[in-house]
Every structure is written in structure tokens, then in C-alpha cells.
Amino acid sequence: MAVTASMVKELREMTGAGMMDCKKALNETNGDMDAAVEFLRKNGQAKAEKKAGRIAAEGIVMAEVKDDKVAAIVEVNSETDFVAKNAEFQGFVKAVVEQAMETEAADMDAFMAENWKEDTSKTVKDALTEKISVIGENLSIRRFEKVVSDGCVVAYIHGGGRIGVLVEADTDVVNDEIKTCLKNVAMQVAAMSPKYVSREEVSEEYMEHEKEILLAQAKKENEESNKPKPDNIIEKMIVGRLNKELKEICLLDQVYVQDGDLTVAKYVEKVAKETGANLSVKKFVRFETGEGLEKKNEDFAAEVAAQMGN
Known part of the structure; x- marks a missing residue:
């Protein structure tokens, strides 16, 4: 029986196995779908299907920065903290x-469909499926973000990957003082x-x-x-309470953790003046591992705050 592309697609969706593995399985079983599933299971290539229902809420956040201008941050989840390490x-x-770091994808679907950089015969999704089979736990590439800056971008990773942050700034000076300032802002x-970065980002709604x-x-x-x-x-009273809330949710309005006499905005202004830079925080990206997923709650934010207070 001739193996068609639609058959390969159907088998991939059923098992999560790679495209070439599915094609081989169908050829080996003369196009018998059930037999092909069994073939993949026996070869350990359909493990992902069995584990897909399990919640992957552990894992790590990792970030990379190149030449202070290009950065990427990803969250990849596992089922257990043991595997995350x-x-x-x-x-x-x-x-x-x-x-x-090199993707042109605008969303997760496009990212997962890209050719895998380490082996272009596979997609990112194929590489993930294979890694699930090797490690033996359900894994998930949950989210990513890439930042390309005209100014400067820094990364900060806390707790071995529990929390990851990118901070981008518009600046005409990029030196160690500026990067230290932005790292402190990332912390x-x-x-x-x-x-939000500032009140200007808060919608009227x-x-x-x-x-x-x-x-x-x-x-x-x-x-x-x-x-x-x-x-x-x-x-x-309402105006006062709203202002108090905005001071908590807007980065630049927050009290600067490392110096309670300053807001974050005043701290950035201080560094800008000392370095002679035109410096302003443009955006931030914050990923916390397992955020919003079913998992044991731990107060990572308090842990970071305590570390910064030392």
C-alpha cells in the first residue's frame, strides 16, 4: 500500500513521533495505522503520546544575549524538578x-514548525518529541521571546532558572555602569x-x-x-488607592529594592546623570517557571527580594 503524506501526518498527530520515523513505520507495516503505532511504541518513538497528558510544570527559564543587542528567553518545562536539573x-x-536567538517566528506554532538548528531534517517539535522519548518525561517548550535592540538589552536569571528576565533600554551609552544598572533593574x-514599565502603558480600560x-x-x-x-x-480615596496600586504594578514607580529612598525611575535617572547617558527603560520580559500551571506554590519573588536585601 502506498504511504501518503496525509497518513504520515495522521500518525504523527496520534503518536507525536518524528516525520521520518512515522514514514518508516508505515512502510514497515504496509500502511496499517494500528500496526504502525505498535511499531513506533516498540521502538520507543511514541513515548510522547503516553506522557502528553501529564502536567509539565517544573523546568527552567534560560536566556542568552549577544553583543548587548540581541537577546532571547525561553521557558521549557518538565514534570519533575529532578529532570530540570x-x-x-x-x-x-x-x-x-x-x-x-535566530528565529523569525512570531508565535509558538511557527517556532515549533521551524527547522531545528542542530539538525535541519527535523522541526523543533520533532526535536522535542525525541527528547521526551530519551528523558522519559513529558516536556514542553512553553514560551519564548526574542528582543532586538538599538540600545542595550541584559538578562538576569534567578535561582538556577526559576525566574528569568530581559530588560531593554534606549541608551546612547553602553558600558559596564549602564549594564550593571539594567541588571539591577532586571533583579x-x-x-x-x-x-508595566510605566503608567503610560496602562490602558484606560x-x-x-x-x-x-x-x-x-x-x-x-x-x-x-x-x-x-x-x-x-x-x-x-479612590484616586489615592489607584495611585498606590499603580506604584506597585508600574516598574518605574516602584520603590527601588536596593535603595528605599529612590524609585526605580530615580535610580535610572541617577545612573544616567553619572554616566552622561540618555537612558530610559523601554521594556521587560519576565518568565517564571510553571507560572499559572498546576504546581506547588513557592514564593520565588520573596526569595529574590531577600537576596537583593543582603
């Missing part, structure tokens, strides 16, 4: 981040987990939504109070 797994993650992002919540809270407090406040005082 395994040299085979870490070598694979390093290959993934090197792939991300701040790791510790304090801001949502978000602001209105928060105001509604704060208004409901204030009205409830007023109803339960022995001394209800007039509407104009409630309005001021």
Missing part, C-alpha cells in the same frame, strides 16, 4: 534558546513582578475597571462605617 535536559534548553523585575472595583470597596466600607464619608471624600 538533569544535564541532558539543560543541554536541550540551551539548544532551544539558541534556536530562539527588581524578578523580585517585584511589575505588570484597566484604569476604569480598577476604579469600579475600588468604588465598590469604598461604598461597602462606607455602609459599614459609623461615620460615613461624603462622595467627594470617597472620590479622593
